[in-house]
Amino acid sequence: MLASYRRPVGPLSALAALLASALLPSVAFAGPDWDEGPNDAGSTLGTAQTITTTGSLTSVTGKLGGPGLVAGDFQDCFLIQISDPTTFSVTTGPGTGGAAGFNPMLFLFRVDMINGQMVAKAVMANNDLQPGNPQAGLRQQTNDGSGAFVNQAGLYLLAISGFGSQPVNSFGELLFNQAFLEPGVIAGPNQSSQMNDYTLAGWAQDGSFGTYVLGVQGVSGVPAPGAAALLGLAGLAGRRRRR
Numbered sequence: 388m389l390a391s392y393r394r395p396v397g398p399l400s401a402l403a404a405l406l407a408s409a410l411l412p413s414v415a416f417a418g419p420d421w422d423e424g425p426n427d428a429g430s431t432l433g434t435a436q437t438i439t440t441t442g443s444l445t446s447v448t449g450k451l452g453g454p455g456l457v458a459g460d461f462q463d464c465f466l467i468q469i470s471d472p473t474t475f476s477v478t479t480g481p482g483t484g485g486a487a488g489f490n491p492m493l494f495l496f497r498v499d500m501i502n503g504q505m506v507a508k509a510v511m512a513n514n515d516l517q518p519g520n521p522q523a524g525l526r527q528q529t530n531d532g533s534g535a536f537v538n539q540a541g542l543y544l545l546a547i548s549g550f551g552s553q554p555v556n557s558f559g560e561l562l563f564n565q566a567f568l569e570p571g572v573i574a575g576p577n578q579s580s581q582m583n584d585y586t587l588a589g590w591a592q593d594g595s596f597g598t599y600v601l602g603v604q605g606v607s608g609v610p611a612p613g614a615a616a617l618l619g620l621a622g623l624a625g626r627r628r629r630r
């Protein structure tokens with residue numbers, strides 16, 4: 388009986404089929420877009436927003452709200468999956484705006500496990516794409532001579548702030564080579580010989596703020612099993628250490 392079952396073809400489904408056949412050829416393939424939405428993406432690994440879209444990601448829209456009654460909003464952090472390091476790029480672009488003078492900076496961190504703790508380790512930073520252009524961008528390779536680059540696919544933390552606000556380690560030391568403040572420079576981690584902690588612990592100060600749209604390539608949503616496994620691993624390690 389199942390083989391003879393057919394959906395009734397009414398005017399509506401016929402119209403839907405017609406629309407689908409008319410629309411399909413003109414719909415360009417594009418990955419999904421992510422919107423920060425009303426729940427603020429935080430400033431640390433623990434409070435980052437996890438991007439969970441299926442497949443490749445095209446854009447991220449969000450807002451740095453600036454000063455607040457309870458807590459300010461000067462940095463937004465997102466957990467992403469870099470799926471293709473060779474084509475990886477993130478660029479602030481048309482659509483940015485908000486408060487006058489908003490001048491975005493971008494930072495990338497590798498999510499890793501150190502002594503059973505999930506940490507975000509400094510990879511690269513950029514302030515201005517080129518002289519006269521305050522928009523920021525990241526790609527696979529740095530160009531400050533550090534040799535830092537996105538060497539493998541996996542879980543990363545992407546952070547955006549406004550000029551003046553940059554990440555520090557638990558000692559309050561700036562995580563990135565300050566050459567990143569020069570237009571056109573994508574810089575790696577701080578080259579100081581004194582540095583021995585390259586993990587994100589906080590932010591040096593507040594910066595400018597506004598709305599933003601990030602154009603993204605080589606990135607996808609974080610696969611649920613991967614994130615769960617990583618978090619599970621952290622929990623397991625924590626339990627082991629307490630014995």
Ligand SMILES: [Ca+2]
Pocket residue numbers: 423427428449450451452460462463
């Ligand atoms: Ca925000």
Ligand SMILES: [Ca+2]
Pocket residue numbers: 490491492513514515516520521522523550
């Ligand atoms: Ca900038």
